[in-house]
Amino acid sequence: MSIEHIAIWVRDLEGMRTFYQTYFGAMPNEKYTNARKGFSSYFLSFPDGGPRLELMQMPGIPDSQNDPMVQFTGLIHLAISVGSEADVDALTERLRADGYTIAGEPRRTGDGYYESVVLDPELNRLEITA
Structure with a gap:
């Protein structure tokens, strides 16, 4: 499956x-x-x-009442792998330069991921991973 x-x-x-x-x-x-x-x-x-x-x-579909900067129960983010740490850094900077909100700077997580967190145009959380 x-x-x-x-x-x-x-x-x-x-x-x-x-x-x-x-x-x-x-x-x-x-x-x-x-x-x-x-x-x-x-x-x-x-x-x-x-x-x-x-x-x-x-x-007629109502806007979400959740604050995109706060965690909550349910689906919370979409993770998209871009290939490498350098690609994570470059895309994060490109999105920042284009005016998108960076909710989490590029970093290595405790479970070994290299990622940043960005909000898409409608404030959905996206993890950009290596």
């Missing part, structure tokens, strides 16, 4: 698609739209395979 995909409700479908394409090399499928429900989505595939990311948008 394996995880097939993870889904995120978003406010700005095109902006979020562009973010994951630009910074993580994700490739979207053709946009799916259900006009009756007002639902639209993209499935994003990553260069090295693995689970896809589904970005979904539909009127």
Whole structure:
């Protein structure tokens, strides 16, 4: 068994698609739209395979009440491996320069990961790992 995909409700479908394409090399499928429900989505595939990311948008979905800078019960982050410590550092600096919030500076964790934590445009926590 394996995880097939993870889904995120978003406010700005095109902006979020562009973010994951630009910074993580994700490739979207053709946009799916259900006009009756007002639902639209993209499935994003990553260069090295693995689970896809589904970005979904539909009127009436409430904003999260969770503070993205605080831990809470439930799904808390998405981790994306970029290959090396140098790649983690470079992407973190690129995102910082482009105005994104760095929630955790690059570091080695107690369990051996090298990672940083960045908030995507809609404040979802992303771990960028080596």
